[in-house]
Amino acid sequence: xxxxxxxxxxxxxxxxxxxxxxxxxxxxxxxxxxxxxxxxxxxxxxxxxxxxxxxxxxxxxxxxxxxxxxxxxxxxxxxxxxxxxxxxxxxxxxxxxxxxxxxxxxxxxxxxxxxxxxxxxxxxxxxxxxxxxxxxxxxxxxxxxxxxxxxxxxxxxxxxxxxxxxxxxxxxxxxxxxxxxxxxxxxxxxxxxxxxxxxxxxxxxxxxxxxxxxxxxxxxxxxxxxxxxxxxxxxxxxxxx
Amino acid sequence: xxxxxxxxxxxxxxxxxxxxxxxxxxxxxxxxxxxxxxxxxxxxxxxxxxxxxxxxxxxxxxxxxxxxxxxxxxxxxxxxxxxxxxxxxxxxxxxxxxxxxxxxxxxxxxxxxxxxxxxxxxxxxxxxxxxxxxxxxxxxxxxxxxxxxxxxxxxxxxxxxxxxxxxxxxxxxxxxxxxxxxxxxxxxxxxxxxxxxxxxxxxxxxxxxxxxxxxxxxxxxxxxxxxxxxxxxxxxxxxxxxxxxxxxxxxxxxxxxxxxxxxxxxxxxxxxxxxxxxxxxxxxxxxxxxxxxxxxxxxxxxxxxxxxxxxxxxxxxxxxxxxxxxxxxxxxxxxxxxxxxxxxxxxxxxxxxxxxxxxxxxxxxxxxxxxxxxxxxxxxxxxxxxxxxxxxxxxxxxxxxxxxx
Numbered sequence: 001x002x003x004x005x006x007x008x009x010x011x012x013x014x015x016x017x018x019x020x021x022x023x024x025x026x027x028x029x030x031x032x033x034x035x036x037x038x039x040x041x042x043x044x045x046x047x048x049x050x051x052x053x054x055x056x057x058x059x060x061x062x063x064x065x066x067x068x069x070x071x072x073x074x075x076x077x078x079x080x081x082x083x084x085x086x087x088x089x090x091x092x093x094x095x096x097x098x099x100x101x102x103x104x105x106x107x108x109x110x111x112x113x114x115x116x117x118x119x120x121x122x123x124x125x126x127x128x129x130x131x132x133x134x135x136x137x138x139x140x141x142x143x144x145x146x147x148x149x150x151x152x153x154x155x156x157x158x159x160x161x162x163x164x165x166x167x168x169x170x171x172x173x174x175x176x177x178x179x180x181x182x183x184x185x186x187x188x189x190x191x192x193x194x195x196x197x198x199x200x201x202x203x204x205x206x207x208x209x210x211x212x213x214x215x216x217x218x219x220x221x222x223x224x225x226x227x228x229x230x231x232x233x234x235x236x237x238x239x240x241x
Numbered sequence: 242x243x244x245x246x247x248x249x250x251x252x253x254x255x256x257x258x259x260x261x262x263x264x265x266x267x268x269x270x271x272x273x274x275x276x277x278x279x280x281x282x283x284x285x286x287x288x289x290x291x292x293x294x295x296x297x298x299x300x301x302x303x304x305x306x307x308x309x310x311x312x313x314x315x316x317x318x319x320x321x322x323x324x325x326x327x328x329x330x331x332x333x334x335x336x337x338x339x340x341x342x343x344x345x346x347x348x349x350x351x352x353x354x355x356x357x358x359x360x361x362x363x364x365x366x367x368x369x370x371x372x373x374x375x376x377x378x379x380x381x382x383x384x385x386x387x388x389x390x391x392x393x394x395x396x397x398x399x400x401x402x403x404x405x406x407x408x409x410x411x412x413x414x415x416x417x418x419x420x421x422x423x424x425x426x427x428x429x430x431x432x433x434x435x436x437x438x439x440x441x442x443x444x445x446x447x448x449x450x451x452x453x454x455x456x457x458x459x460x461x462x463x464x465x466x467x468x469x470x471x472x473x474x475x476x477x478x479x480x481x482x483x484x485x486x487x488x489x490x491x492x493x494x495x496x497x498x499x500x501x502x503x504x505x506x507x508x509x510x511x512x513x514x515x516x517x518x519x520x521x522x523x524x525x526x527x528x529x530x531x532x533x534x535x536x537x538x539x540x541x542x543x544x545x546x547x548x549x550x551x552x553x554x555x556x557x558x559x560x561x562x563x564x565x566x567x568x569x570x571x572x573x574x575x576x577x578x579x580x581x582x583x584x585x586x587x588x589x590x591x592x593x594x595x596x597x598x599x600x601x602x603x604x605x606x607x608x609x610x611x612x613x614x615x616x617x618x619x620x621x622x623x624x625x626x627x628x629x630x631x632x633x634x635x636x637x638x639x640x641x642x643x644x645x646x
Contacts, residue, residue, distance in 0.1 A: 002299065002301055004459040005459070007463075012288070012289050031402070047398070047428030047429075047436065048427075048436050055475045056475035080409070119474065124474075125474035178476075
């Protein structure tokens, strides 16, 4: 019997975590499909003209870091983003995937620990990642247009047809805020993995190796993600057990 | 019948797909289908109720979604009080639109009653631009909403979001995982004014007053957990939903029917300068306009015309005098995804929104209660998902060529 009035009392609630990132350098989150700029890689904005870091990028990056950490702990992890190489198909991927921890009630096959948080072609994601939006109004800043050129290594001169322009945010300490939502089915050790992954993310967007997109997470915003000792222990036992 | 008024304000782009053609782009809808709102609320209730997975799906859930007469979730159209323009509405081919939206526009007018007169009298009807210039006109589609004493179009902007998968080993774009999503914008630019958040308006109709109250409270308390459309785990589909019960007001249908018939008689008199004939004095008329796509089946076969027999079956009224005078309809195809099945829905033929059917009867008074119900429940199949919503005798039919709006 389902009674709407009683549902919120049953304890199956979504945990929402507010995230705040502060830029340490200019940001270049571009999109080839964007228009309305002279740049080859214009910066992404929402419909109100505000700067943003898309949720898809943050989620993809979090997944990547979680894969690295879990694999480092010896857990068998599939190879995203190719659907054929992801759980539950995993064509030709070696590893001990047939284990009890990889079973998900109601879903066939086995699903590695990263897929259990981020989803795969058959398992819905148990983590929702919102866009990180800079609340500064578009009138409050000006984007920077940065020219770049590729060098001909032999002649040490500019290469033909390799002049490009990247649009970036101004190099000021802009704050980007958004939220992570852990759905009721999200495993409890998911918090531990996500928290560790966030500590590995020092930059987002393009040209990271050239100094763009470096940021720091507000320590206060990470407090709600503090996992329990049991979560750390479960994650830390690794895939060798 | 109880009514819950839903106001949805987009907080992020909405990827509500219309179809997935052969290309890499998923097209976005122009509105939020009722099936999407219904599915999101049902999905949220189920996810919260899974504390006891073996519990039967009874109680409020069954009353809302699986009962013989479930709640009706209408489509949510952009703007406020938006409606679908009837298929009989025409506007200039060169410069279409409402008069208020531009200096040189000659406006939009409706031709249902004129077409009826010309059809009955056997006179060709070839309307031109309302300014008398003889310019060509053609059907004008879309959503419209009141703006003072006039109207304006209601629509949402769209944009393409390009996404790419990253090859984990090389940290570069992965092969064959570049795609673009078309989404509805979360903001609407306005002339010389700040950008306004995109809003949509829809309704939920229920028979049970107590359940309506419970559902309203549930939506208000859990609105922040609802996501609509695709890619919801990646930042898209965030909406702010406000639900409030709509106070029941006496239906304006009797008044609309009277006005419609009076105008039709007046118009008929005006057409008498071309030919002389009399309308049957005992007949009265009503127009049924589709406000959403309708899935109509006649004798197990798909159809795009609402026949008198189907209308009698839908309403349970036997009326031998009911006659379909005119039909203006087109078709489209619709599919979708059912989260409970984990499968796509079968492709259905739908009669396009805006289609108009003009009926006549000698027993109009008997039809008034049934037509009032029809405006809330809808016609055809899958009405609980918002299909088959109708408006009887739309006031837009009274905007003739000489008073285009």
